[in-house]
Each structure stands twice: as structure tokens, then as C-alpha cells.
Amino acid sequence: MQQQTPAATAGDAVVIGAGMAGLAAARVLADRFARVTVLDRDSLPATPDSRRGVPQGAHPHVLLAVGREVLERLFPGLTAELVEAGARWIDVVRDAIVWQLGGHRARAESGIEMLCMSRPLLETCVRRRLQALPNVEVRAETAVAGLTGRPGERVDGVELAGGERLPAALVVDASGRGSRSDGWLRELGFPAPPESVVTVRMHYTTRLVRGRCDRLGGPGMLVAAESPPDHRRYGAAFPVEGDRWFVTLGGYHGDRAPTDAEGFQRFADELPDPAIAELLRGTEPVGEAVA
Ligand SMILES: Cc1cc2nc3c(=O)[nH]c(=O)nc-3n(C[C@H](O)[C@H](O)[C@H](O)COP(=O)(O)OP(=O)(O)OC[C@H]3O[C@@H](n4cnc5c(N)ncnc54)[C@H](O)[C@@H]3O)c2cc1C
Structure with missing residues (x-):
């Protein structure tokens, strides 16, 4: 069966987190959105070294x-x-x-x-390839502090730690196990997603x-x-x-x-x-x- 690639949608997508989930999600979104911005609070080394935001990277994957x-x-x-x-x-x-x-x-x-x-080698190579896409930007040392939107209606972007706002048609949270989306959604009047531990x-x-x-x-x-x-x-x-x-x-x-x-x-x-x-x-x- 032939897969059809949908035409790119006008608009921006924002991905929170440049770990493996964020990088893969951004690659898929790049086929569908005019611009994809990946935000990570960590500094992202050019060489395959462990980094603070992904401490599990020092263990085998x-x-x-x-x-x-x-x-x-x-x-x-x-x-x-x-x-x-x-x-x-x-x-x-x-x-x-x-x-x-x-x-x-x-x-x-x-x-x-x-x-x-090693996990850092995989992540570094994937990130480099993602960054080479013309409509993708990966911003390091950029922490997301919250979601923006019309309370109870829709999420329409993110707010960065310095107060800057980035509008987006779609926001993907790939910030890992420390994700704060449940609280951010609650602040906007949405029910938090169910959680199982x-x-x-x-x-x-x-x-x-x-x-x-x-x-x-x-x-x-x-x-x-x-x-x-x-x-x-x-x-x-x-x-x-x-x-x-x-x-x-x-x-x-x-x-x-x-x-x-x-x-x-x-x-x-x-x-x-x-x-x-x-x-x-x-x-x-x-x-x-x-x-
Ligand atoms: C010891 C160990 C061994 C594992 N072994 C395997 C294995 O063999 N195979 C396997 O497939 N999986 C393995 N896993 C699981 C795997 O590590 C995780 O599933 C995977 O890392 C999750 O990826 P992620 O991109 O969702 O999150 P993460 O890799 O945690 O990335 C989250 C990113 O979000 C960023 N971030 C967080 N908060 C913010 C914010 N507010 N603003 C901006 N950026 C933010 C962080 O800096 C980080 O870069 C293992 C896990 C552990 C702990």
C-alpha cells in the first residue's frame, strides 16, 4: 500500500524536550507543519556526551x-x-x-x-540530522515554563522561562518523566490526563x-x-x-x-x-x- 504524505499545514508546532521522543516527534511533524521548534532546557553538546537533562544516558540503552x-x-x-x-x-x-x-x-x-x-551517540546523530531539516529549529538552554491558551478551550502555545511566548497550532510535550504538563493544563482549566504509576x-x-x-x-x-x-x-x-x-x-x-x-x-x-x-x-x- 502506498502511503500518502499529507500536504504541509500552515502553522507552527512546538515540541518540549529534545530527548529521543521529542526528536522523533519533531521529525514526523516536519512533514506536516510549516515550522517545528524543539525546545530543551539543557545545553545540547555537539559531541556524544552524557548530559544533565538525560541522566539515564550514562546507562546502557x-x-x-x-x-x-x-x-x-x-x-x-x-x-x-x-x-x-x-x-x-x-x-x-x-x-x-x-x-x-x-x-x-x-x-x-x-x-x-x-x-x-551509547544513548548519547544515538541522540547526537539523530539531533544533527533533525537540525539539518530546513523547517526545524532546535533551541537549547530554553526552558518551557507553561502552556498558553484560552482557559478551558484550547492550548495555543508555550511560555518560556524568560516570559517569551511562542504561539503554536500544536504543542507536543516530550519532556520526559519530570513533565509538568498536568499542572500546566490544570492552570488553564483543563482536566489533567489520567496517570498510572x-x-x-x-x-x-x-x-x-x-x-x-x-x-x-x-x-x-x-x-x-x-x-x-x-x-x-x-x-x-x-x-x-x-x-x-x-x-x-x-x-x-x-x-x-x-x-x-x-x-x-x-x-x-x-x-x-x-x-x-x-x-x-x-x-x-x-x-x-x-x-
Ligand atoms: C537506567 C535506564 C535504562 C534504560 N534503558 C532503556 C533501553 O535499553 N531501551 C529503551 O528504549 N529505553 C530505555 N530506557 C528508557 C528511556 O531512557 C526513556 O524512555 C527515554 O529516555 C524517554 O525519552 P524522552 O525523550 O521521553 O525523555 P528524556 O530522554 O527524559 O528527555 C526529556 C528532555 O526534555 C527536556 N526537558 C525537561 N523539562 C523541560 C522543560 N520544562 N523545558 C524544556 N525542556 C525540558 C530534558 O532536558 C530532556 O532533554 C531506560 C531508562 C533508564 C532510566
Whole structure:
């Protein structure tokens, strides 16, 4: 079936937040609106570094195969650029040592290829491609302080922290889990959207290491999964650009891995599968652990 691209609508769209959701939303809106402005309160580094507004960027992020395909459709050439920057291809079944519920999963060629990289690398490449679109502007260090509109009727723009107002035919809130839209909508006389909260109390401690994984012989994925209810700890390692690995250790319901090197290694040693502990011993740490 052929997809029809609707003609661009006259008018502006504003996206609050230049994280992955905001960037992808802005790309879609760019086909439909005359102008799209993406606002982020953070400074947005040109290089793939972690940033304050997305603290989870210092932890591993897995981009599943279909997610990459969708991003490639939105930003043609993205995959090649990521590979050029050092992202690593793995077959998610063949190149994975996964321990779960008392044993290892079988390994075989699956044909499902996953591209592994750091979240900052993905975000930086996507943002650069978005910024190259003629009708998109990404404004860093620009915090949104509220929505504007006719109370109870419609939202017609945003108000920035300095008081400037930006009118918009459509406002998309992609400001992440700290979103204040519910309060802003209430102030304008709209009912707040319903909210559901799932409490998992999951904790990650992550460290970057550089080197080779002898067990895998190349890039791949190591997972020692929890076996609830008694065993609530897990560990995982994923290859990323720069010949590095993200090693993350964690637990549920209050259990967590320490950030000091000895404590981190000890926690890994206690996982039911030794692969992650071996990787840590055979590689060189890059920087400090983050929690
Ligand atoms: C430890 C961890 C691991 C994860 N692993 C994965 C994974 O493997 N795969 C996966 O798909 N997902 C993973 N996630 C989830 C993923 O990180 C989030 O779903 C995703 O980052 C949400 O993207 P977002 O663009 O909605 O929000 P965010 O990435 O949080 O971006 C929000 C943006 O809005 C900006 N902002 C906030 N308030 C304002 C304001 N008032 N004005 C202007 N700008 C504002 C912030 O600066 C930020 O840039 C993980 C999350 C965590 C915590």
C-alpha cells in the first residue's frame, strides 16, 4: 500500500524536550507543519556526551531491531553514520550469553541484528540530522515554563522561562518523566490526563570498560538475569562505540551494586553466571561507575 504524505499545514508546532521522543516527534511533524521548534532546557553538546537533562544516558540503552528500522526510515543514512562512528552489530541470539532461571539460553544464528551504541551517540546523530531539516529549529538552554491558551478551550502555545511566548497550532510535550504538563493544563482549566504509576524499585550501577570479551570472541551481549522471587540481582554487558562495553549491575526492591571498583567486582562475582565478572577482570575501566 502506498502511503500518502499529507500536504504541509500552515502553522507552527512546538515540541518540549529534545530527548529521543521529542526528536522523533519533531521529525514526523516536519512533514506536516510549516515550522517545528524543539525546545530543551539543557545545553545540547555537539559531541556524544552524557548530559544533565538525560541522566539515564550514562546507562546502557538497547535499541531493538525494529526501533532502528523506524529511525532509519525517519532519518535515512542514520545506520551507516552510527556504524561509521563505531556502533557494533550483534545477532541477538548468536552473540548473546544469557543466563536465566537456572541455565543458559540456546545460541544460534537468528538473523535479528541489533546495533549497539551509547544513548548519547544515538541522540547526537539523530539531533544533527533533525537540525539539518530546513523547517526545524532546535533551541537549547530554553526552558518551557507553561502552556498558553484560552482557559478551558484550547492550548495555543508555550511560555518560556524568560516570559517569551511562542504561539503554536500544536504543542507536543516530550519532556520526559519530570513533565509538568498536568499542572500546566490544570492552570488553564483543563482536566489533567489520567496517570498510572508502576513502582519497580529497580537500580542500575554502570561502569564503562574497554577491551575484549574472550568468551564471546567479538561484540555480543552478556546477561545474568534475575530469577524471582528469591534472586533479585542482575547483570548485563553491551558493546558500544570506542571498543568499550557498558557493564551494568543491579537489583530490585532496594538491592543495588556499589560504585567502588572492589564492591562492583564483588557484586559481579556473586552473579550466578561468571561471564560478566570475567569481562570486568579482563578489561580496563574507563572512568568511574555511575549509579
Ligand atoms: C537506567 C535506564 C535504562 C534504560 N534503558 C532503556 C533501553 O535499553 N531501551 C529503551 O528504549 N529505553 C530505555 N530506557 C528508557 C528511556 O531512557 C526513556 O524512555 C527515554 O529516555 C524517554 O525519552 P524522552 O525523550 O521521553 O525523555 P528524556 O530522554 O527524559 O528527555 C526529556 C528532555 O526534555 C527536556 N526537558 C525537561 N523539562 C523541560 C522543560 N520544562 N523545558 C524544556 N525542556 C525540558 C530534558 O532536558 C530532556 O532533554 C531506560 C531508562 C533508564 C532510566
